[in-house]
Amino acid sequence: MSIYQKILVAIDLTEEAPQVLNKAVEVSKALGAQLILAHVVEPVGYAYGGDIPMDLTELQDQLDKAAKDQLSQYGDQYGVSKENQVVTVGRPESEIHRLSKEQDVDLVIVGSHGRKGFQLLLGSTANGVLHGTVCDVLAVRIH
Amino acid sequence: MSIYQKILVAIDLTEEAPQVLNKAVEVSKALGAQLILAHVVEPVGYAYGGDIPMDLTELQDQLDKAAKDQLSQYGDQYGVSKENQVVTVGRPESEIHRLSKEQDVDLVIVGSHGRKGFQLLLGSTANGVLHGTVCDVLAVRIH
Numbered sequence: 500m501s502i503y504q505k506i507l508v509a510i511d512l513t514e515e516a517p518q519v520l521n522k523a524v525e526v527s528k529a530l531g532a533q534l535i536l537a538h539v540v541e542p543v544g545y546a547y548g549g550d551i552p553m554d555l556t557e558l559q560d561q562l563d564k565a566a567k568d569q570l571s572q573y574g575d576q577y578g579v580s581k582e583n584q585v586v587t588v589g590r591p592e593s594e595i596h597r598l599s600k601e602q603d604v605d606l607v608i609v610g611s612h613g614r615k616g617f618q619l620l621l622g623s624t625a626n627g628v629l630h631g632t633v634c635d636v637l638a639v640r641i642h
Numbered sequence: 643m644s645i646y647q648k649i650l651v652a653i654d655l656t657e658e659a660p661q662v663l664n665k666a667v668e669v670s671k672a673l674g675a676q677l678i679l680a681h682v683v684e685p686v687g688y689a690y691g692g693d694i695p696m697d698l699t700e701l702q703d704q705l706d707k708a709a710k711d712q713l714s715q716y717g718d719q720y721g722v723s724k725e726n727q728v729v730t731v732g733r734p735e736s737e738i739h740r741l742s743k744e745q746d747v748d749l750v751i752v753g754s755h756g757r758k759g760f761q762l763l764l765g766s767t768a769n770g771v772l773h774g775t776v777c778d779v780l781a782v783r784i785h
Contacts (some may be wrong), residue, residue: 502668522778525645530672611779635665636754638779 519610611638662753754781
């Protein structure tokens with residue numbers, strides 16, 4: 500039995516994603532584990548935060564769709580099937596924790612910039628993921 | 643070529659070390675990587691911090707020797723040769739960063755309690771290691 504059966508890789512959709520994906524695919528293959536490819540779309544409201552009431556539903560739907568399309572392209576490129584692709588909306592750390600519990604994942608892979616200080620404490624997904632998951636976490640250093 | 647050639651596992655010498663060691667050995671085998679087993683002894687002065695000048699050299703030497711003995715036992719048990727065992731003295735995070743650069747390590751494995759909040763921000767080795775290494779970090783959740 501392999502030490503990791505089910506691996507979840509959580510990526511953003513920037514040009515840095517392939518670095519994390521590459522590692523995740525290689526590790527999963529080497530360990531014979533199932534790989535789930537996840538992306539968390541942050542709710543538009545978080546970024547907007549304005550005082551004027553606006554209906555952001557349509558914008559959110561567009562973002563979700565764009566994310567699904569992009570993830571699906573990565574899926575094709577890296578050989579991750581549709582059933583193993585997940586797009587959700589929420590706070591990245593919380594969603595990654597929720598997904599990894601729900602899907603009974605035993606290793607989460609995320610990218611890490613290795614920033615120091617406040618920037619990291621307040622913002623980094625790798626950091627947030629490390630603090631709350633019940634499974635192991637592989638932080639892939641982004642170069 | 644395997645994605646990781648040289649893995650460093652940094653352990654404390656508590657009863658939790660075998661959980662981390664087990665994972666490190668399995669991962670290294672599966673990936674065909676060299677495994678370096680490291681332990682960092684914290685300088686006695688850090689813990690003492692008293693006002694009365696004392697010569698702590700002998701105590702420090704005893705601690706170093708005890709650590710080397712314990713590491714060597716783990717080495718025998720987990721099949722890590724003497725050349726791949728390192729005991730150093732210093733701050734765990736800094737020493738792990740230094741060792742991983744010096745030895746050209748591409749993955750560092752550490753244990754993680756996944757504590758939240760201040761306790762982690764101030765004290766956790768996994769956290770400190772994550773913030774400063776230039777290589778990937780696998781945090782093994784301790785149960």
